[in-house]
Amino acid sequence: MNILPREFYQRDTVIVAKKLLGKKLVRKIGNQEISGIITETEAYRHEDDPASHAFRKITDRNKVMFGNVGISYVYFTYGMHYCFNIVAKKSKVPAGAVLIRAIEPDKGIKKMQENRSLKDIKNLTNGPAKLTQALNITKEHYGIDLTKKSEIHITEGIKVKKIAESQRVGIKKGKELLWNFKIMN
Numbered sequence: 001m002n003i004l005p006r007e008f009y010q011r012d013t014v015i016v017a018k019k020l021l022g023k024k025l026v027r028k029i030g031n032q033e034i035s036g037i038i039t040e041t042e043a044y045r046h047e048d049d050p051a052s053h054a055f056r057k058i059t060d061r062n063k064v065m066f067g068n069v070g071i072s073y074v075y076f077t078y079g080m081h082y083c084f085n086i087v088a089k090k091s092k093v094p095a096g097a098v099l100i101r102a103i104e105p106d107k108g109i110k111k112m113q114e115n116r117s118l119k120d121i122k123n124l125t126n127g128p129a130k131l132t133q134a135l136n137i138t139k140e141h142y143g144i145d146l147t148k149k150s151e152i153h154i155t156e157g158i159k160v161k162k163i164a165e166s167q168r169v170g171i172k173k174g175k176e177l178l179w180n181f182k183i184m185n
Helices: 013-019 109-116 128-134
Strands: 024-029 032-044 072-077 081-087 097-107 152-155 163-166 180-183
Touching: 013 032, 013 097, 024 097, 032 109, 081 128, 097 109, 097 128, 109 128
Parallel strands: none
Antiparallel strands: 024 032, 024 152, 032 097, 032 180, 072 081, 081 097, 163 180
């Protein structure tokens, strides 16, 4: 399958969040490839989004959000979990990223189960921390170019027919923005 090109991510963050639904998140660990279909995303923009890490200013943590699109933004949260994002924004917008909230496992499920010490496939990757644990994504994966075949990349996937839009999960500001997207096929 074709890896998504940089141009895919070079448009409005909200549009990219929707367009990532149905795409395949691929993770290579040694010689093994594990993957899943992206089923839930959230958009985080810049000055118009008080919930975004990029809202106030550039920091060591969020600096990749201000750089080139198609790059991974991985951060540690709640002192225990990693979250996986992809930098996506229009060329004239300073910052933006899409949080990958959930995937539907399709390859390497046993490895994901081992990584999570969990057999229940339904709850294996249905949350941002769950999917990073299942795919063994950590801070080491901050700043990876996802537009090239490497240990993490995004490819074409399935056709999405219907998308549900709702409030983003676990935020206090910007709740009125319906920038959480889920596949409803």
